[in-house]
Amino acid sequence: MMLSGCATMDAGGAAGAPAISATTLQDVVRTLSSDEFEGREPGTPGEEKTVTYIAEAFAAAGLQPGNKGSWYQDVPLAEITASNHEKLRVGDMQFTQGTDWVGVTYREQDRIDLDNAELVFVGYGINAPERDWNDYAGIDMRGKVALILVNDPDYQHEGLDGPFGGRAMTYYGRWTYKFEEAARQGAAGALIVHDTFPASYGWNVVESSWTGPQAHAARGDKGASQTLMNGWVQKGVAERIVAATGGDLAALAAAAQRPGFGAMPLGINVGTGFDNSIRRFQSRNVVGLLPGAERPDEYVLYSGHWDHLGRCTPAPDGDDICNGAIDNATGIAALVALAEANRAAGPAARSQVFLAVTAEESGLLGSEYYGANPVFPLAQTVGGVNMDAIAMAGPARDVTVIGGGKSELDAVLEQALAASGRRITPDAAPEAGYYYRSDHFSLAKRGVPMFYIDGGQDLVNGGTAAGAAWDAAYREKAYHGPKDEYDPNWTWDGVTADVALYYRLGRTLADGTTWPNWYPDDEFRRIRDQSCAASAAGC
Structure with missing residues (x-):
C-alpha cells in the first residue's frame, strides 16, 4: 500500500536533514484511527488490518523486513x-x-x-x-x-x-x-x-x-x-x-x-x-530495518505502540469505537515518517530499527515480549526513542522530558534542542513515575538507554496557559474514549517539529560511535554493565 502524496513540511530539521512529511503523518493517523480498524484491539480483526497496513507502510517508506525476512514478531499473550x-x-x-x-x-x-x-x-x-x-x-x-x-x-x-x-x-x-x-x-x-x-x-x-x-x-x-x-x-x-x-x-x-x-x-x-x-492468543509486533553502512550490527531503536482499546464504553452519541488517533496512531505515523526521512538521508553508520509494538494498553506487553526476546541483541542496541501520543496542541518552545537526569542521553538531547531552538521543561510530576509507564521502559529495565520526551507546554500560540488547557481538554474529552478521533482541522506544524526532534536524536546515535550509559547511581546502570560485560560485541 502506497502512502498518498509526498508533500513535506520543513520542521526545522538539522542542516542537510530531510524534512518530515506532514502528508505521511496525516495519512497514517487518518487511516489507523478510522472506524474500519475498530479501535485496533489485539486479538481482533482490527489487529490483522492494523499490522498489515503498518507492514505495507514500512515497505513503502523503504524499510526491510526486520525479523529474519518477516515484518512480524509473534507475541503470545495469556x-x-x-x-x-x-x-x-x-x-x-x-x-x-x-x-x-x-x-x-x-x-x-x-x-x-x-x-x-x-x-x-x-x-x-x-x-x-x-x-x-x-x-x-x-x-x-x-x-x-x-x-x-x-x-x-x-x-x-x-x-x-x-x-x-x-x-x-x-x-x-x-x-x-x-x-x-x-x-x-x-x-x-x-x-x-x-x-x-x-x-x-x-x-x-x-x-x-x-x-x-x-x-x-x-x-x-x-x-x-x-x-x-x-x-x-x-x-x-x-x-x-x-x-x-x-x-x-x-x-x-x-x-x-x-x-x-x-x-x-x-x-x-x-x-x-x-x-x-x-485465554491464550497471539498478537504481533511489526519490525522494520534500515541497515547501517559501517556498523550494521549496532542498532538504534525507534518504537511506538499500534494498539488501542477497541470497542469501549459508548459516548452519548452512541459511538463505541475507541479510535486512538492521538494514542497512538500518531506514534505509528511518526515511525513511518522517520523511516522515510532516514531513507532519504541515506544509510546511517549504524542500523536503525523501527518497532511497532502490540498490547501497550494491556501493560506494555508487546515491548515486554520484545525485551525478553529481542530480535536484535540488547547489548548491541545503542539506545532509542519511544513515541507515545504526540500532542496536537501546536508548536511549542519547549519539550517535556520524562526521566531526565538518568543517562548520558541527556547530552544528545541538549545538542538536539540547541539545534532546534527549544528548551527543556522538567517533568512536573516526577513522583508519579511516568518514565516507567510506556514501552521504552521494557528496554530500559534491561539496560538499554531510552528517551521519553513529551510535547512542550509553552506553546508558540498562547504560552503555558494554552498548553495546559489543551492537555486538560484532551484528557477530559478524548483520552481513552471514543472521541480520540482524527480531526481534519488539526494543524501539523507542532507534530512535524516534534518528529524532527526525534529524527535528530535517533540519527545522532545512528551516525555516532559512542555508547551512552546510565549514570553510575541509576537503577539500570548495573544491568547495562552486566549486559555489556557478557557480550563479545556491541557495548
Missing part, C-alpha cells in the same frame, strides 16, 4: 480472569475482594490456593546493590507473603535529593518492580499497601485495574517463576493487620525509610483462594 475470590484471611480477620483488597495471579493455572503463609513486612521491598539497600537482607521468603509499601523510601522529600531521588519515583517505587522482586526472593505472595499520595492514584484506580482480565506476555514456564498471588490492600486494612500483631504501621513505615532496615515477620498468617479462566 489473559487470566480471576473469579470466586475467597475472603483474604489474616489471622482471625477477613477482608473482602474489591473493597478491602484485590488479588490476581501471573500463573497460568485454573485455581489458586494460598494457605497459612506467614506475613512479613519488607518495607519498600527494594534490593538495590548500587545504593547499598536490601530490604530482604537476612530473610528467606520462600512460602511467605511480603507486605510492601508503595513508592520509594524518600518519596516525602520536597526536592530531588535523597537515596532514591527524593520526590522523583525510581523503578524501585513502581508496583511492577515490587512484585518482580518478591518473585525473585521466592515469596509465595506479595501485597502492596495502597496509599493515595505515594501511589499517585486512588483506590478506585487499583480496584478497576485489578478486578478484570489481566493480560501478560506468555512465559515459557507459564508463570511458575512468579508469586502464587499478587495484590493490594487498603492502607486502613494494613493498619488493622499490623495493629493485630501489636505493632503500628506508621512506625514500621518510618523505620523502613532509614538505611539498614530489616524485614520483620509479623507473626500472623495469610490465606485466600480464587478460580481463574485463561
Whole structure:
C-alpha cells in the first residue's frame, strides 16, 4: 500500500536533514484511527488490518523486513480472569475482594490456593546493590507473603535529593518492580499497601485495574517463576493487620525509610483462594530495518505502540469505537515518517530499527515480549526513542522530558534542542513515575538507554496557559474514549517539529560511535554493565 502524496513540511530539521512529511503523518493517523480498524484491539480483526497496513507502510517508506525476512514478531499473550475470590484471611480477620483488597495471579493455572503463609513486612521491598539497600537482607521468603509499601523510601522529600531521588519515583517505587522482586526472593505472595499520595492514584484506580482480565506476555514456564498471588490492600486494612500483631504501621513505615532496615515477620498468617479462566492468543509486533553502512550490527531503536482499546464504553452519541488517533496512531505515523526521512538521508553508520509494538494498553506487553526476546541483541542496541501520543496542541518552545537526569542521553538531547531552538521543561510530576509507564521502559529495565520526551507546554500560540488547557481538554474529552478521533482541522506544524526532534536524536546515535550509559547511581546502570560485560560485541 502506497502512502498518498509526498508533500513535506520543513520542521526545522538539522542542516542537510530531510524534512518530515506532514502528508505521511496525516495519512497514517487518518487511516489507523478510522472506524474500519475498530479501535485496533489485539486479538481482533482490527489487529490483522492494523499490522498489515503498518507492514505495507514500512515497505513503502523503504524499510526491510526486520525479523529474519518477516515484518512480524509473534507475541503470545495469556489473559487470566480471576473469579470466586475467597475472603483474604489474616489471622482471625477477613477482608473482602474489591473493597478491602484485590488479588490476581501471573500463573497460568485454573485455581489458586494460598494457605497459612506467614506475613512479613519488607518495607519498600527494594534490593538495590548500587545504593547499598536490601530490604530482604537476612530473610528467606520462600512460602511467605511480603507486605510492601508503595513508592520509594524518600518519596516525602520536597526536592530531588535523597537515596532514591527524593520526590522523583525510581523503578524501585513502581508496583511492577515490587512484585518482580518478591518473585525473585521466592515469596509465595506479595501485597502492596495502597496509599493515595505515594501511589499517585486512588483506590478506585487499583480496584478497576485489578478486578478484570489481566493480560501478560506468555512465559515459557507459564508463570511458575512468579508469586502464587499478587495484590493490594487498603492502607486502613494494613493498619488493622499490623495493629493485630501489636505493632503500628506508621512506625514500621518510618523505620523502613532509614538505611539498614530489616524485614520483620509479623507473626500472623495469610490465606485466600480464587478460580481463574485463561485465554491464550497471539498478537504481533511489526519490525522494520534500515541497515547501517559501517556498523550494521549496532542498532538504534525507534518504537511506538499500534494498539488501542477497541470497542469501549459508548459516548452519548452512541459511538463505541475507541479510535486512538492521538494514542497512538500518531506514534505509528511518526515511525513511518522517520523511516522515510532516514531513507532519504541515506544509510546511517549504524542500523536503525523501527518497532511497532502490540498490547501497550494491556501493560506494555508487546515491548515486554520484545525485551525478553529481542530480535536484535540488547547489548548491541545503542539506545532509542519511544513515541507515545504526540500532542496536537501546536508548536511549542519547549519539550517535556520524562526521566531526565538518568543517562548520558541527556547530552544528545541538549545538542538536539540547541539545534532546534527549544528548551527543556522538567517533568512536573516526577513522583508519579511516568518514565516507567510506556514501552521504552521494557528496554530500559534491561539496560538499554531510552528517551521519553513529551510535547512542550509553552506553546508558540498562547504560552503555558494554552498548553495546559489543551492537555486538560484532551484528557477530559478524548483520552481513552471514543472521541480520540482524527480531526481534519488539526494543524501539523507542532507534530512535524516534534518528529524532527526525534529524527535528530535517533540519527545522532545512528551516525555516532559512542555508547551512552546510565549514570553510575541509576537503577539500570548495573544491568547495562552486566549486559555489556557478557557480550563479545556491541557495548
